[in-house]
Amino acid sequence: MIRLAGVSRTFTGRSGTVEALRGIDLDVAQGEFVAIVGRSGCGKSTLLRLIAGLLPPTEGEITVAGERVTKTRRDIAMLFQRPALLPWRTVLDNVLLPVEIFGWRRASHRARAMELLEMVGLGGFEKRLPHELSGGMQQRVSLCRSLIGNPRVMLMDEPFSALDALTREELSVELQRVHMENAATIVFVTHSIDEAVLLADRVIVLSPRPGRLRKVVDINIPRPRSLGRNAHLEEVARCSADLHELLMERDSPATAGVKGH
Numbered sequence: 503m504i505r506l507a508g509v510s511r512t513f514t515g516r517s518g519t520v521e522a523l524r525g526i527d528l529d530v531a532q533g534e535f536v537a538i539v540g541r542s543g544c545g546k547s548t549l550l551r552l553i554a555g556l557l558p559p560t561e562g563e564i565t566v567a568g569e570r571v572t573k574t575r576r577d578i579a580m581l582f583q584r585p586a587l588l589p590w591r592t593v594l595d596n597v598l599l600p601v602e603i604f605g606w607r608r609a610s611h612r613a614r615a616m617e618l619l620e621m622v623g624l625g626g627f628e629k630r631l632p633h634e635l636s637g638g639m640q641q642r643v644s645l646c647r648s649l650i651g652n653p654r655v656m657l658m659d660e661p662f663s664a665l666d667a668l669t670r671e672e673l674s675v676e677l678q679r680v681h682m683e684n685a686a687t688i689v690f691v692t693h694s695i696d697e698a699v700l701l702a703d704r705v706i707v708l709s710p711r712p713g714r715l716r717k718v719v720d721i722n723i724p725r726p727r728s729l730g731r732n733a734h735l736e737e738v739a740r741c742s743a744d745l746h747e748l749l750m751e752r753d754s755p756a757t758a759g760v761k762g763h
Contacts, residue, residue, distance in 0.1 A: 503530055503531060503532040503533075503534070503566065503567060503654065503655065503687045504528075504529070504530040504553060504564070504565070504566055504655065504687065504689070505528070505529050505530075505563075505564070505565045505566075506526050506527060506528045506529075506552075506553075506562065506563075506564050507527055507562055507563050507564075507565075508525055508526075508527060508561060508562035508563070509523060509525070509526040509527075509549075509552060509559045509561070509562035509563070509564060510523055510524050510525055510526070510559060510560050510561040510562055510712075511523045511545070511548055511552060511557065511559055511560050512560045520711075521711070521712040522545040522548045522711065522712060522713060523545040523548055523549060523552075523712055523713045523714075524712040524713065524714050525562075525714060525715075526549065526562070526713070526714070526715050527715065528706065528715060528718075530687060530689060531687070532685075532687055533685045533686070533687055534687055534688075534703050534704070535681055535687075535688045535690065535701060535702050535703045536688065536689050536690065536702055536703065536704050536705075536706060537689075537690045537691075537692055537697075537698035537699075537701055537702035537704075537705045537706065538550075538689065538690070538691045538692075538698075538705075538706045538708060539692060539693070539695060539698050539705060539706070539707055539708070539745065539749065540707060540708030540709065540710070540713060540716075540749070541710050541749065542693070543710070543711050544708045544709065544710055544711055544713040545708060545711060545712065545713030546659075546691040546708060546713070547659050547660075547691060548713070549691075549708075549713065550580070550657045550658075550659050550689060550691055552564060552571075553566070553571065553578070553655070553657055553689060554571075554574060554578055554580050554657050555571045555572065555573045555574040555575060555578070556574065556580075558572070566578065566654070566655060567654060576604060576651060576653075577651075577653050577654040577655065578653060578654070578655045578656075578657065579648035579649070579651065579653040579655070579656050579657070580648070580656075580657045580658075580659070581644055581645060581648050581656065581657070581658045581659070581661045582644075582659050582661065583659060583660045583661060583663055583664055584664065585632070585637075585640040585641050585643060585644040586644065587632040587640055587643060587644065588632075589631065589632050589633060590631075591631075591632075592628065592629050592630065592631060593619065593624065593627050593628050593629070593630050593631075593632070593635070593643050594612075594615055594616070594619070594628035594629065596632070596643055596644075596647060597615040597618065597619065597643060597646045597647045597650055598611060598612065598615050598650065599647060600647060600650055600651050601650060601651075604651070606651075611650060614650060615628075615646065615650055616628065618646040618649055618650065619643075619646055621646075621680065621683070622642040622645060622646060622676060622680070623642065623676070624639065624642055624643065624646070627639070636669075637664060637665055637669070638665055638669035638672065638673060641661060641662065641665065641673060642673070642676070644661070645661075645677070645680065649680070649684065649686075652684075653686055654686065654687060655686065655687045655688075655689070656686045656687070656688045656689075657688075657689050658688060658689070658690045658691065659691045660691055660692055660693065661673075661690075662674065662692075662697070663692070663693065663694075670697070671728075674697060674700055674701055675726070675727075675728055677701065678700075678701060678725060678726050678727065679726065682725065682726070690702065695742045695745045695746055695749070696738060696742050698745070699721055699723070699738045699741040699742050699745065700727050700728075700738055701727075702721050703720070703721060704718055704719065704720055704721065705718070705719045705721060705745060706718055707719065707745065707748055707749065716748070717748060719741070719744070719745060719748075721741055723737045723738065723741070
């Protein structure tokens with residue numbers, strides 16, 4: 503579904519040139535959930551913006567469903583750290599915003615919006631305004647908005663990082679369920695190793711700047727996963743410990759530039 507071939511990105515400004523990413527080769531399959539982890543400044547968010555078509559690569563090529571990414575696409579949705587809801591619009595109207603932007607028929611998408619709100623536990627809240635909702639509820643609305651157009655690909659840039667630990671875990675479990683029901687391809691950036699292990703089929707580890715693909719780690723834990731009692735605490739802890747040790751290692755010729763599969 504997503505292919506990155508030799509992707510690099512360099513930024514040039516008044517202070518000079520910064521190489522954010524170097525030589526990324528990665529394939530993400532249809533319906534796969536991939537998490538990206540790495541130290542701050544390693545280019546995780548830049549990589550998402552390249553896939554979304556918000557930035558062009560300096561070198562290399564990105565394709566989605568066999569088509570080269572040269573601009574933003576309707577079949578790619580992006581979810582950011584903050585919900586960015588319009589405060590004067592109701593929950594339902596915020597979910598339906600992409601419908602208006604893309605000129606789709608509102609009447610034919612209203613039922614889908616209500617279905618999505620019900621799915622994430624917000625049935626009955628469609629007439630509320632954003633300020634009447636908690637942070638976790640606002641992010642659920644944002645998730646529904648990203649799903650309204652049935653995107654092929656969902657790009658998520660630390661969407662739960664501003665939430666408290668319990669809400670974050672709750673939404674992680676909810677996102678798993680949404681992913682299993684909608685079969686979208688998800689690329690998820692996070693600073694939390696536990697969150698990456700809980701959610702992903704594979705975890706992509708980037709090296710410090712310039713970000714290079716250091717290693718791809720398969721997460722072979724049955725779904726649905728959770729951290730509650732009698733759940734997957736031991737498996738998640740073991741995988742998390744391995745990833746933490748990997749992130750603490752210094753780059754070497756053996757670990758730099760490993761290709762994804």
